[in-house]
Amino acid sequence: MTPQLRQQARRHPRRGVTLLEMLVVLAIIALVIGLGAPRLIDSFGRARSQAAEVAMASLKGAVQLYFVDTGRYPSEAEGLGALMAPPAGVAGWRGPYLDGDEDLTDPWGRPFLYRSPGAEGRPFELATFGRDGQSGGGGEDSDISL
Numbered sequence: 001m002t003p004q005l006r007q008q009a010r011r012h013p014r015r016g017v018t019l020l021e022m023l024v025v026l027a028i029i030a031l032v033i034g035l036g037a038p039r040l041i042d043s044f045g046r047a048r049s050q051a052a053e054v055a056m057a058s059l060k061g062a063v064q065l066y067f068v069d070t071g072r073y074p075s076e077a078e079g080l081g082a083l084m085a086p087p088a089g090v091a092g093w094r095g096p097y098l099d100g101d102e103d104l105t106d107p108w109g110r111p112f113l114y115r116s117p118g119a120e121g122r123p124f125e126l127a128t129f130g131r132d133g134q135s136g137g138g139g140e141d142s143d144i145s146l
Contacts, residue, residue: 051107071092074087113128128144
C-alpha cells in the first residue's frame with residue numbers, strides 16, 4: 001500500500017460523532033422533555049375543563065329554549081334526555097334542542113348532572129365532577145357547575 005493510500009485509509013480524529021457527544025445531546029433532549037412535558041399535560045387538563053364549561057353553557061341555553069317552548073323546565077326524572085326526545089304529555093316541544101346525544105356528555109365521557117330545582121333558588125343546575133368522576137378535588141378533578 002502506498003503512503004498516500006495509508007493516509008487516506010486512516011480515519012481523521014475529528015470526523016464523526018463520539019459516544020460522549022451523543023450522550024450529551026441525549027441528556028439535553030431528556031432535560032428539555034422532562035421540563036416541558038408536565039406543562040403540556042397540565043394545559044391538556046385545563047383545556048378539558050374549559051371545554052366542559054363551554055358545553056355546559058350550550059346545554060344551559062338548550063334547557064332555557066325548552067322552557068320557552070314548553071313553559072317549564074325538564075323534571076329531574078326526565079333529565080336532559082327531554083332535550084332530545086319529547087317527554088310524554090309535554091305540549092309545545094319543538095326540539096331536539098341539541099345536535100346529538102354526545103352533547104349530553106362531559107369531555108370525560110360521563111353524562112352531565114342535571115338537578116331541578118337547583119341550589120339557591122335557581123330553576124335548575126348543571127354539573128360535572130371532572131376527570132375523576134367524584135365530588136371534590138382540585139385541578140382537572142375539580143367539580144364544575146353552572
